[in-house]
Each structure stands twice: as structure tokens, then as C-alpha cells.
Amino acid sequence: MDRLTDKGMVHFRQVAGPTLRDPKNGTPCGECQTSCQSACKTSCTVANQPCKS
Amino acid sequence: MEGVLEPGKCRDGESLVHRFEVNGSRLILDVNSGALFEVDQVAWDIVGLGARAGFDEVMVRLGKSHQSEHLEAAFRELCQLKDRGLLFSRDRTQQGWYDGRELPCKALCLHVSHDCNLRCAYCFAQTGNYGGQRRLMPLEVARAAVDFLLRSCGPQENLEVDFFGGEPLLNLAVIKQVVEYAREQEEKHHKRFHFTVTTNAVSLDEDTIRFLNCEVSNVVLSLDGRPEVHDSVRRLSNGRGSYQLVRDNILRFVASRDGDYWVRGTFTRCNLDFSRDVLHLADLGFRNISVEPVVGLPDDPYSIRPQDLPRVEKEYETLARAYLERWAAGRGFYFFHFEVDLEGGPCLAKRLTGCGAGSQYLAVAPDGGLYPCHQFVGREGFAVGNVFSGLVGTEIVDKFRKANIYRKEDCRLCWARFYCGGGCHANAHLLKGSIYRMDPVGCALQKKRIECALWLKARRLQGKVPVATAYQATR
Numbered sequence: 095m096d097r098l099t100d101k102g103m104v105h106f107r108q109v110a111g112p113t114l115r116d117p118k119n120g121t122p123c124g125e126c127q128t129s130c131q132s133a134c135k136t137s138c139t140v141a142n143q144p145c146k147s
Numbered sequence: 148m149e150g151v152l153e154p155g156k157c158r159d160g161e162s163l164v165h166r167f168e169v170n171g172s173r174l175i176l177d178v179n180s181g182a183l184f185e186v187d188q189v190a191w192d193i194v195g196l197g198a199r200a201g202f203d204e205v206m207v208r209l210g211k212s213h214q215s216e217h218l219e220a221a222f223r224e225l226c227q228l229k230d231r232g233l234l235f236s237r238d239r240t241q242q243g244w245y246d247g248r249e250l251p252c253k254a255l256c257l258h259v260s261h262d263c264n265l266r267c268a269y270c271f272a273q274t275g276n277y278g279g280q281r282r283l284m285p286l287e288v289a290r291a292a293v294d295f296l297l298r299s300c301g302p303q304e305n306l307e308v309d310f311f312g313g314e315p316l317l318n319l320a321v322i323k324q325v326v327e328y329a330r331e332q333e334e335k336h337h338k339r340f341h342f343t344v345t346t347n348a349v350s351l352d353e354d355t356i357r358f359l360n361c362e363v364s365n366v367v368l369s370l371d372g373r374p375e376v377h378d379s380v381r382r383l384s385n386g387r388g389s390y391q392l393v394r395d396n397i398l399r400f401v402a403s404r405d406g407d408y409w410v411r412g413t414f415t416r417c418n419l420d421f422s423r424d425v426l427h428l429a430d431l432g433f434r435n436i437s438v439e440p441v442v443g444l445p446d447d448p449y450s451i452r453p454q455d456l457p458r459v460e461k462e463y464e465t466l467a468r469a470y471l472e473r474w475a476a477g478r479g480f481y482f483f484h485f486e487v488d489l490e491g492g493p494c495l496a497k498r499l500t501g502c503g504a505g506s507q508y509l510a511v512a513p514d515g516g517l518y519p520c521h522q523f524v525g526r527e528g529f530a531v532g533n534v535f536s537g538l539v540g541t542e543i544v545d546k547f548r549k550a551n552i553y554r555k556e557d558c559r560l561c562w563a564r565f566y567c568g569g570g571c572h573a574n575a576h577l578l579k580g581s582i583y584r585m586d587p588v589g590c591a592l593q594k595k596r597i598e599c600a601l602w603l604k605a606r607r608l609q610g611k612v613p614v615a616t617a618y619q620a621t622r
Contacts, residue, residue: 103224103227104220104221104224105186105187105189105190105217105220105221105224106175106184106185106186106190106221106224106225106228107184107185107186107605108182108183108184108233109174109183109184109185109489109601109604109605109608110181110182110183110489110490110604110608111177111180111181111182111183111233111489112177112180112181112182112232112233112236113180113181113182113183113489113490113492114179114180114181114495114498114565115494115495116494116495117494117495117496118494121496122494122496122497124250124251124253124303124507125303125304125305126493126497127305127307127341128253128254128307128502128503128507128508129501129502129503129568130256130309130502130504130508130520130521131254131256131307131309131341131343131365131508132343132365132409132483133367133409133411133435133437133483134437134439134483134484135311135345135367135411135439135521135522136271136413136439136440136441136442136522136571136573136574137439137440137484137570137571137574137589137592137593139483139484139487139566139567139568139593139596140493140497140498140501140502140566140567140568141487141488141492141493141498141565141566141567141568141597141600142483142484142486142487142488142492142600143488143492143493143497144488144491144492144493145491145492145493145494145497146305147494
């Protein structure tokens, strides 16, 4: 792998994160798309649903 | 090893990391924060010792495998990341978000047609009739469904209606009328309707295409991939394959389309080399593609068996490599399950509650009967009311409302829980008899897709290909 440079890190290269976040204003708004209304009708995935708030 | 995810070895709320390899890359996911790292062998081995391993233990256990200066540097970096809450972080989800919280219904799947012009061999809807009569939904029922949604949605502004079947375009007249009716309600109720049509594209004529482009924000079109793969299962009622007809109709539709669409296929035990089908769809010029494993019981001739898993997992890695190569060559496309959004994805509450079936999302049968989702229509014991009188099966609804990842034994400690949201309730019930249990084959496939998606993020962030999400791609 490529040598790692993030914040002086050599052995760990940060790809992302922290990405898990609380709902805005403290409570979930519920406006995001229901997963089975997108492309999947038989295998649930939520992490590719965009936040609407 | 404390903190390194091995099922059964960690307690609730403990820190968890998931180490995995895809296409030769070593990646580490901090489960509770979502932080993702690509690491070298030294870091991989140190993290593998667990959250509580001190430097002395690291030297004793890894001193023969790595040089001491490398171990010291990697251990120092690990400590920095732990201090910053990026590795071995604690679970911070708040119980009030998920445990039995009442969520208003905001999405309906209208089964406007329990009939179909195809006779697909693997159809979970039993070729369209869901084990009952072949029939269409009357306009009266469809309008009542819109009224039910408006009564049930509380403060939600965005409402979703999916026209489903069977083949929904067999009832196009009702679809058009109910869309018009819903549009009339938008201003009065301060709501916005978003419509989806899931179609086999057999009857996709010019008039239908104009309507879909004008009124329907998302269209899901079924095409399984290579001609021989598609035609072996997706046949017309006269027994002939539907590939050519469907392919030509979808190409015509997509050429006219500015809005969202997904070309969606199903793979089975008969085409475990399904990456070729995905690439075939991409070669046809389709930009947004989703190909999913078939739903079926273990003794169905098409279902994916435990012994098929190594082959399927390898195939996902093959697809991920090809996906990256296409993007690098300027011929990129979007594969639905690989486009995990690490920058603007859903909040934790959404990730905990998953698809929302039985609470935020309900299905409506042609007679107006309400079910937890489209796959539960017709299953005994899952009727929860009807669109005229509302929900009556409150015990079932309550069970679905509480079916979050912390109440599912198989999900509570799973590294993938914030990405799949607990998986598909309908598949769990079909294969394991309970929405609180998980189908191990489906779980394994889901996890592999997520690992590949995370690997793609790592590769993309190296700057070789654009970073984008399906959401950005289609809006």
C-alpha cells in the first residue's frame, strides 16, 4: 500500500470518519427516503440513503 | 480479543473494530464512529490484539514479526486515534431514538396490479398474484390509500408512493388518476409526494414514458443482464424470453430521462458470475444499476446456498475491481449497493431503524388491505388493517416498530449494523420464521457488499477516480 501521510501517520491512512452522526436538532426528522422506495426491493441497505435535513 | 469484532466475544456497548481485506487491501472500520482506515501489516496486527493490549504486550506478541521501531510508531499512532475517538470508540446511540418510538407512516407501496405480463420463474410474488386472485386495484382504493397516508403522516413533509405489482403499468389508468389526485392534495396539506414506479418495462410505450418523465421521480426497471441470463427466468406468458423487448424499451426510456432511474436485476444460483451481468448493463449505457440476490427458500432451484457464498463473495470483489477500472477509464456507472455514502449518509436514528417496514412504510393490497411491506402482502398473519378504517393489527405494528438492530440478537454486535439497518424483515421471516432473526446467507452477502463499498471509498480517496454518491449522480 501507499505510505500513509495523514496527520503524520505512517501506518494508518484515514479514509473517512467519524461519519456516524446524531440527528440534526437532536431528534430524527424522518424526511429521508424509505430504502425500498429506491432501488432495492429485496435487500435492505440504509447507508446509501441521503439525509434530507 | 477485547474490541476486535469476533461474534460472541464482545458485550453490548463495547468498542468494536472490524478488520477486513478486499482485493489485497487491509481496512479497519471503527464500528461505533464510522471512521475507516487503510492500514499496513504492522497496524493490522497491532489492532488485531484488541483495545486493551499495552505496548509491552504488543512487543511480546509481535516482536518476532515486525521491527521494534515500526511497532512503536504504529502503537503511538493507534493511541492517538483512540484518544481522538476514531478507533475503539464506544457505542453512543441513544435509546430513546429507537426503542418503540412511534414513527408516522410516510411511505406506501401500492400494489396497483396483482397481475403480470411476465411469468418469471423466481418471482417472490408468485408471478404477480401473491398467491391470490389476479386483479387490479380500483381507483377508489388507490385514492383511499392517499387519504390514509395524509391522515397518518403527522408532520412529515415528504411522502412517498411506490406503484408496484405484479406489473403496475397494467393499471396505468389508475396510476395516472391517483397521481393527479395526490398532486391536488399537496398544497392543501403542505406535503410533497414523490412517486416511484417499479416496472418490468414490457409495456413501456411513448405515452407511458411521457407520463413517467413528467410525474414520477424514480423509475425502477427490471433487466437481469446478459440475454441468456434474463431469458432463462424472465419469460412472457407465451413462454418466450423478454430480453430484447425489455432492453429496447428501457434504452428508449433512459434516453428520454432526466430524472432518477435504476435498472434493476436479480441474480440467482444459475449466474453466480453476475458481475458479467452488471457490466453488460453498463455496456448498454445504463448509468444507475442495481443487481440483487434472489429471494427464495433454501430448496428453491434459484436460491443462493451457503456453499455458494465463497463464489459470490469473490464475484463482488471482481465487480468492485471492474467498477473502479470503469471509473478510472471515464466509463463509470453507479452500482446501488457500492455507493455507501460516508459523507452525507443518514443519521444514526435511521441506521438503527432500517427500512421502516410496518411503521414508516406500509404496503397496500388491491383490496385496500395494509401489510408491513410489499413482500408481506398475502402472508398469513400479517394483515394490519386497511386504507379505509386504518391500522388494526397494532400488535404486529408494535413488533415491527421495535425491530431495531439492538433488539435483534444477530445484529446487536454485528459490525455492519449501521450500514444495513438490520436487513430485510421479510427475508428474515421467510427464511428464519421471525423478523427478529437474520438469514445468514443474506447477511453474508450484505456484509461483503459493504466491505467492497468501503474498499472503493478508500481507492477513490486516493484521488484516482471521482468521489460521488448515487444520490449526487441521479439528481
